[in-house]
Every structure is written in C-alpha cells, then in structure tokens.
Amino acid sequence: MKTINVTCAIIDFNGKVLVVQRSETMQLPLKWEFPGGKLEPFETEEQCILREIKEELSIDILLLDRLSVTTFNYPNVAVRLIPFTAKYLSGEITLQEHKQYLFLDKEALQSLDWAAADLPVLYEFLQL
C-alpha cells in the first residue's frame, strides 16, 4: 500500500485548540483533524507544516514540540502522521479547503468524529 507522509499541528490559541473539519468533497469527508498536509519532496517536516498552515488557514504559527509519529492504514492508503504542537502567532483565519473550524478546550476534543489516524495523536496530546 502507498504510504503518504502528512504533517499536522495542534495549535494553541490562548488555551484553546484549533481543530478543522474536512469538507464533503475531500477524502474522509466531514471528519475532524488537526490542520496540515502532505510532505512535498525536498521540504523538511517543519517547512511542510508551516506552509500547510499558511495555505489552509492563512495564519502563522510557532512550532513548539514534535509528538510521536504514527502510521494508520486506511483502506486505500497508509498515512504516516507527523504531529507538532504549536502556538498561534499572527493572521486572521481564512479557510481554504475545510468546512469549518472550532476552538475547543482540551477536554472537549474527544467528542469529535476524528479522522482515525488522529486518535493516537489526540491521546498523546491529552496526556501532556
């Protein structure tokens, strides 16, 4: 099966976490995820997540830590998810692809319908 490398960011906004919902037309429609995207050839993981956040949300973030990398096998593709914690720096959120975003307290994150690959990331984050 094909494996894709995907970075994602758990972004702190004044104590709340930014989460985004995939749109009806994307793969994994209506699932919630941490914003991010596919690693391009010749870019570092850090360059990738900063680029994706700028492209998808129009904001700048400061990377803090890198959490554990996990691989999840969807029926059609294996996603190797590379998570970062980060904090909001500047800019106004403008969604390019996603249906909606929410700022949630850490305790509320578990109630969302997550992309399956995100669950180990979420659980690691909840234990920090």
Ligand SMILES: Nc1nc2c([nH]c(=O)n2[C@H]2C[C@H](O)[C@@H](COP(=O)(O)OP(=O)(O)OP(=O)(O)O)O2)c(=O)[nH]1
């Ligand atoms: N950005 C992001 N993608 C995730 C997460 N969890 C998860 O399973 N994915 C999957 C969904 C996608 O198949 C892939 C990320 O690809 P992407 O968002 O850059 O692009 P895509 O496949 O939706 O769009 P496309 O390239 O087919 O047009 O990883 C996550 O937390 N963030």
